[in-house]
Amino acid sequence: MLALVNTPSGPAPVEVREVPEPTPAANEAVVEVHAFSLNRGELRLMQTRPEGWRPGQDIGGVVLQQAADGSGPASGTRVVALTDNAGWAQRAAVPAHRMAALPDNVRFEEAAALPVAGLTALRSLRLGAPLLGKRVLITGAAGGVGHMAVQIAARSGARVTAIVGGPERGRHVRGADEIVEGIDKVTGSFGLILESAGGASLAASIAHIEAKGTIVIFGNSSGEPTSFSFRDFAEHPNARIQSFSYFRSEAEERFAPDLSLLASLVGEGSLKPALVERSWRDIAEIGPALRDRRIAGKAVFRIDQA
Numbered sequence: 001m002l003a004l005v006n007t008p009s010g011p012a013p014v015e016v017r018e019v020p021e022p023t024p025a026a027n028e029a030v031v032e033v034h035a036f037s038l039n040r041g042e043l044r045l046m047q048t049r050p051e052g053w054r055p056g057q058d059i060g061g062v063v064l065q066q067a068a069d070g071s072g073p074a075s076g077t078r079v080v081a082l083t084d085n086a087g088w089a090q091r092a093a094v095p096a097h098r099m100a101a102l103p104d105n106v107r108f109e110e111a112a113a114l115p116v117a118g119l120t121a122l123r124s125l126r127l128g129a130p131l132l133g134k135r136v137l138i139t140g141a142a143g144g145v146g147h148m149a150v151q152i153a154a155r156s157g158a159r160v161t162a163i164v165g166g167p168e169r170g171r172h173v174r175g176a177d178e179i180v181e182g183i184d185k186v187t188g189s190f191g192l193i194l195e196s197a198g199g200a201s202l203a204a205s206i207a208h209i210e211a212k213g214t215i216v217i218f219g220n221s222s223g224e225p226t227s228f229s230f231r232d233f234a235e236h237p238n239a240r241i242q243s244f245s246y247f248r249s250e251a252e253e254r255f256a257p258d259l260s261l262l263a264s265l266v267g268e269g270s271l272k273p274a275l276v277e278r279s280w281r282d283i284a285e286i287g288p289a290l291r292d293r294r295i296a297g298k299a300v301f302r303i304d305q306a
Helices: 040-048 108-112 115-126 146-155 200-206 252-268 280-291
Strands: 002-006 014-018 028-038 058-065 078-082 091-095 099-101 135-138 159-164 178-181 190-195 209-217 240-243 275-279 298-302
Touching (some): 028 108, 028 115, 040 280, 078 108, 078 115, 108 275, 108 298
Parallel strands (some): 135 190, 190 209
Antiparallel strands (some): 028 091, 058 078
């Protein structure tokens, strides 16, 4: 079968090569992959992982072979799935508890946008629950996580302020009560802040957190460190800064229910991923555009099965 393989010393960071068919463990299904998405973190991994390593976490496809232990969706089921790696291939082995069936009206491309970014959005928002009536500030709101977090927070009854880098990126944000270009233009206080930029943006967010509020850090796109002290919290008593890791944020058995929830939100129309869709053979072209923030939302790739 064909798969994308890491080639850090080559003319492109990855290339399509022939690889062996997946050999699933007893709790793994074999999925025919129809689409996958590219995460910014995977761009960094491709620079550090060795030649021959196979990337890929977010996939949408069809179960070809159910897990041997009988768990998970049956053969023929359309699914959204999360792998540790090796998902950018015509077929992939996926743990049964990390996949969920898709509603009939959810496309594979939409499904592929959900696992890493959707789970990060959903689970980071839970750290500030309940959201009904709460003011929520989301930085990087035009990015892969941010644009879904805005929609999920709004659906949960929050009053959402979305931070974007410019008017063009703001066009893709859905569900926000207000869209602001830069955290320096934000006014007021918030019970929950999702922060992905780091550096000066994280420092500024402290000034906008309510007493007992939570700042959830799920990224550091600026690459900058943040300096703050105890005194910065003097007017924000008992506020906290919470780190977030999506793979370890909740128990393993929660992956399937959460993926199912995200897929159902797409199916009902209350969550609409912003997608840039291409053939998987265009990934070398799209990767730099995603890295340089010339793409809003998610970059999704269709796989040739012929």
